[in-house]
């Protein structure tokens with residue numbers, strides 16, 4: 495019986511004093527596999543089967559429909575960040591502007607309902623999400639545990655990575671440290687070795703998968719070490735507890751022991767895992783991987799994109815903005831009218847409202863809603879949480895009144911920071927690292943698929959403005975006026 499169903503809040507609370515036993519048991523009754531070789535088949539064999547059938551299905555699809563047009567490209571899109579140009583393949587998730595993300599067809603609430611959980615929790619285990627994104631099937635609890643066991647077994651860091659991290663200056667941004675450590679792990683890349691030893695292209699995905707698994711296994715260890723070095727004088731535990739899941743181990747290595755915090759980490763690491771492949775971190779990873787760089791190098795590049803304030807760094811900026819508002823207004827939970835004035839002042843000073851707007855979404859981000867539900871359940875009276883709720887009420891009407899803004903609604907970053915802060919993870923500049931750990935699940939799954947489908951190197955066409963102008967002028971004439979002949983680099 496899943497005792498958590500009765501009242502997860504009480505259940506976790508009552509278990510809290512007995513931390514060593516928490517999260518060690520797995521709910522084996524809840525989830526049924528939806529495909530593959532049944533509940534006990536391992537990831538590699540389920541995936542190999544799926545890849546084989548997909549290769550055939552997609553080959554036929556491209557043969558039959560390869561000339562079907564999906565749309566046209568307008569000049570304004572070239573100058574407008576390529577918004578809306580249908581040009582990328584992403585097998586792992588699909589983003590609908592009005593509905594939000596679906597992971598292999600499953601919405602966030604569906605994942606929350608159907609995915610395996612730690613017995614002490616109600617949120618999907620990110621290990622299971624990795625399985626889902628790779629195979630398209632919801633794993634059984636047993637299969638999810640296989641992933642956890644493998645990640646736990648491979649979690650240790652090589653000494654050179656530890657030494658490098660321990661010697662970095664404390665004021666080097668955690669994201670710079672994170673991408674350096676990830677990149678440096680390519681020393682032992684199985685893909686790199688296989689490539690240089692002449693392994694056939696059709697087999698590349700297998701070695702990329704191995705690198706992806708190795709990297710995911712080590713990410714919490716890297717991230718926790720960075721945290722301890724910067725904020726805890728290097729002190730704390732760096733040993734994996736093999737009975738704990740990935741998120742609980744990460745929380746423990748960060749120095750926390752609250753099971754509610756572990757539960758928040760599971761939710762956070764699940765929610766940020768994938769958001770189709772047009773976002774900066776996913777697209778960068780794909781682009782770099784398409785040159786057959788190994789997964790460590792490709793994801794290191796993706797992390798650099800994630801560190802931008804318009805992308806992953808926004809969660810840090812949200813809390814910073816909220817903190818400044820609280821200070822200036824002299825209250826942790828200021829009244830609505832004062833919040834409104836502060837929002838207007840921010841806009842007047844030429845800044846964006848962090849955590850609001852989105853390049854694709856046109857509704858409130860369902861990831862925001864999932865985090866809000868968590869807040870409502872576990873910290874409904876926390877003052878900064880109440881302020882986040884007031885902001886959610888106040889900001890959209892103001893942004894709506896500014897015609898240029900296409901989406902006035904909250905995105906995930908508007909809510910994640912306040913929850914982390916509540917549990918004591920207060921170091922804002924570290925927040926994007928958590929995002930980075932999670933995003934690895936999606937993009938590393940995608941690298942495996944792109945290699946399995948042998949998607950070639952990405953090389954879209956670019957133009958100079960003069961070439962575009964010539965093209966427009968000569969539109970009735972020769973179309974080839976903006977071709978850069980011989981440009982194949």
Ligand SMILES: CC(C)(COP(=O)(O)OP(=O)(O)OC[C@H]1O[C@@H](n2cnc3c(N)ncnc32)[C@H](O)[C@@H]1OP(=O)(O)O)[C@@H](O)C(=O)NCCC(=O)NCCS
Nearest residue numbers: 804805808846847848849850851852853898899900901905
């Ligand atoms: C996410 C974001 C980068 C999307 O950008 P976009 O696709 O260009 O969005 P839009 O097409 O709606 O932007 C049109 C205009 O509205 C502005 N705008 C968009 N969101 C805004 C916000 N939250 N506050 C103020 N202005 C905003 C843009 O800066 C742009 O202004 P400009 O034409 O003067 O350059 C943008 O909404 C933003 O900067 N949000 C805040 C940062 C954030 O939360 N990032 C995390 C995203 S998950």
